[in-house]
Amino acid sequence: MPNDRLREALLRNGLDLSDVAVATGVDEKTVERWITKGRTPYPRHRHKVASMVRETENYLWPDALPPERRAEVAQSEVINVYPHRSAIPLDLWTRLLAHATEQIDVLVLAGLFLAEEPSFARTIKQKTRDGLKVRMLFGDPDEDEAVKRSGEERLASGTVPARIRNALALIEPLAEIDGVEIRYHRTTLYNSIFRFDDEMIVNMHVYGQPGAYAPAFHLRLLPAADLFETYTTSFEQVWTESYEADFGRKA
Template sequence: MANDRLRTAMLAAGLTVDTLAQELGRDPKTVERWIRQEQRLPHRATRVELARLLKVREVDLWPELGGSPRPAPVESELVHLYSSRSAITGAIWTELLAGVSRSMDVLVFSGAFLVEQYDLIPLIRKKAANGVAFRIMVGDETSDTVKQRAIDEGTPGGLEGRIQLMRRYLSDVSGIEGVEIRTHSTVLYNSLYRFDDDLLVNGHAHGALAGQSPVLHLHRTPNGQMWDHYMKSFELTWKNANPEP
């Protein structure tokens, strides 16, 4: 069983397997074994240094060291943390898109890259014919929130044009059964891309393009909280969005 506590602490500290191994003077393969095998304990001195680097206690990483019963294992929702949306390879996007069998939800301002790089429109036609449901929200380019976002990221007028382009792309599938397109004018804190039980959460930072900002890849689990947290925001935005003609 993997040590999700160690993996999560590393992500929170911004340390990768390689950087942590370098800090500890250990082989990266050894660090990987600590993550993959929860029962594998580093030596005492290494554990102390490891906890110091991660700014946690040893028992936070290995509860059995405190003499308390080990908590029931919890399946982690976090599949991967990407340093930016641009760091997600084309193969991963293609795999997620091709694998959709029930529903796909998208919340963006533009999202035109899905059409231009990954041929989204033919995919929607094909999968909608097989019963897949699509809900796609793009920005209202006339809204103050979109205009301010364009100014903040240094592309005044550019974002509005990309949204108009995306709405034109989507107009070709807006009348298909099972496909719903809406526009919204909310402040876009995160772009969301849902593929059945997989969810990409692209956070936004002031002054940065969406492609430059980190992405959480979450997988839905029975007891997970992050998935529900972000999908609630999708549902709220969807409720207040305007259907396209």
Template sequence: MPNERLRAVMVSGGWTHAALASAVDVDPKSVERWVNLGRTPRRPTALKAAETLGEDVHALWPQLRQAKAARAVSPELVVLYDQRADLPVSVFVDLLSQARQQIDVLVYAAVFLHEAYPRLNELLRGKAEAGCVVRIAVGDADSVNVQQRGREERFGHGIESRCRLALMHYGPLAGVPGIELRTHGTALYSSLYRADDQVLVNAHVWGVNAYRAPVWHLRRTGTGGMFDTYAESFDAVWETARPVEG
């Protein structure tokens, strides 16, 4: 059913679908669905739209009250995405670009980053030159766990070849001051993309390719929380990983 409250606010404020869409950086068709079909936008978008309209977000979308209560379980949770495919690569790039002290990347391959953003190595070099410590761990294509993951995902030798491709992508960074590249053979439960006190966690689900699995964005709010759990996990894997010489 239509969102009459949102429609009234937009009419009284002289907002067209296109104007609101431009202000909150979404497609005008999305705004049309909010108004005419009563769809609820993702929480960050809803907050931005409410702020733009000068309204309380829960008055426009009461459904978000339940989401707010769920977020209170972990104050470190910024947003939860149904699957990695929902995220534009700019989300990863923007996160890494914000780092001032530390960047950690733990993956099997994640070649989608270099494929969609060929200047990734340039970004990482720049961060290292500015004093940021960069640690990158990619999967060892010859490890038993990587090969098993390929069978579980029915990906055949694809995951192994992508691990080798990832190593080729990151290879030029080996030996660059401030950057360390390693390979690991762990049974990876989550891929991690950390920038200082924020991290994107791409869960791994048995039999499902990583791009179809959920991603949660965490921001550290104190010690001993979810963020620290994943940071400690990275450190544990890092200790087992083998350095790649430049």
């Protein structure tokens, strides 16, 4: 069976058979068999190709690793676990933002704590000039999901929609910058996701507690792992169902 994931990943990154052959030290015919016949490369070759196309080995070759090995690798993806999102040091957020050079993806209901950070908008403006791509998904404050969330977090009625509107007011100027996309979603979120290149903060949502009090963990992307990929896939699914921001209507 052809490996369409590998084929698509190579095309997306502008790579051909010869590029992969040179990088891995194998014949072009071998690379072609990886694609057309679905042959599984040796581990050292999988690692190299996955790095070239910025995908995980598990995505490109789902059956390459046994379940027990996947569990071991997943543990290596976790850099740190925080009992509450508010316990994450400010300098970690600052470092992640400062070191991101290719992409930042944010999936939140409000994310007001991030929007209120003065360096956030300033750094985004600077880095997009150098090619950084930013995608931000905010909950639609007029949708039932946002209204309902106030009660689920034991907050005063209308608190979550108000926080979303405050966050939108702060990040609205970014919508005019090339390289920044801001969209709305009406998803019932189970986690907030903050991706900075190959690192990610996942803020788990806990019924009865606001996001700041819920646990969070810090992940890194590893070629042979799929924990990071799980949340990346979740972000992409919400992005697919999102819709254009209308700041005039939400103001």
